Amino acid sequence: MGIGTSVLLKMNAEKVLEAMGVEAEVLAADITKAKRDGEGADIILTTPELVVLLEGMPGKIVPIEHVFDLTEIREKLSAALL
Amino acid sequence: MNSVLLKALGQRSIKLQQTCLNWKESFEVAGAALVESNRTTAQYTTDMIQAFEDLGPYMVIAPGIALAHARPSSAVIETGLSLITLATPIEFGSASNDPVSLVIGLAAVDHDSHIDLMAALSELLMSNESVTFLTQAVNESEVRTYLS
Numbered sequence A: 001m002g003i004g005t006s007v008l009l010k011m012n013a014e015k016v017l018e019a020m021g022v023e024a025e026v027l028a029a030d031i032t033k034a035k036r037d038g039e040g041a042d043i044i045l046t047t048p049e050l051v052v053l054l055e056g057m058p059g060k061i062v063p064i065e066h067v068f069d070l071t072e073i074r075e076k077l078s079a080a081l082l
Numbered sequence B: 001m002n003s004v005l006l007k008a009l010g011q012r013s014i015k016l017q018q019t020c021l022n023w024k025e026s027f028e029v030a031g032a033a034l035v036e037s038n039r040t041t042a043q044y045t046t047d048m049i050q051a052f053e054d055l056g057p058y059m060v061i062a063p064g065i066a067l068a069h070a071r072p073s074s075a076v077i078e079t080g081l082s083l084i085t086l087a088t089p090i091e092f093g094s095a096s097n098d099p100v101s102l103v104i105g106l107a108a109v110d111h112d113s114h115i116d117l118m119a120a121l122s123e124l125l126m127s128n129e130s131v132t133f134l135t136q137a138v139n140e141s142e143v144r145t146y147l148s
Helices: A005-020 A031-040 A048-054 A070-081 B002-008 B023-036 B042-055 B115-125 B128-136 B140-147
Strands: A043-046 A060-063 B014-018 B060-062 B065-069 B080-090 B100-107
Touching: A005 A043, A005 A070, A005 B115, A031 A043, A031 A048, A043 A048, A043 A070, A048 A060, A048 B042, A060 A070, B002 B080, B002 B115, B002 B140, B014 B023, B014 B140, B023 B042, B023 B065, B023 B080, B023 B100, B042 B065, B080 B128, B100 B115, B100 B128, B115 B128, B128 B140
Parallel strands: A043 A060, B014 B080, B065 B100
Antiparallel strands: B060 B065, B080 B100
């Protein structure tokens, strides 16, 4: 849909990345756009239910259960960035 | 920040302690509230329900909270929110965030002009205290006072 979950994940990922001192370009996309344009993404943050729809994308798929939990986002991003 | 939320919540967009049997009924209430507050047409409610049917409970974005929404389209008259609380929490089929007590209906005219609104919404919903307040509130005026 590109207006809700993706926007929230982008906002909170940017907060976390800034706190971590990591420079990154973060784009919000709905599932259609992600599949169409997301081949260059190193990491794809999404919700657990959408992971299966992103299978085959070259980037690391990182499911976030609680989009407002900055600790969860930070832990999972840190692991994905290793 | 909070006046952004109040502006997005038009007249008749807040329905508290609703009795709904399932996720679809709660989406119908959230959608009807967007229509009543002149943010969307009834088609948007259909779109939200279709989106959930297509993609599953990914809209249950945090414990107890569902963000009902669909793509921007001509069914959206103006960006806005509806706020629905459920008298009895409902299972939406989310692996980690069920049951749902708070349904936020979101309509946006495009993909980016509602960023401030999402930032305010994120700040509100990040607070357990706020979410508890909202799910226990019984009248609209206390919610509007809280948000201001």
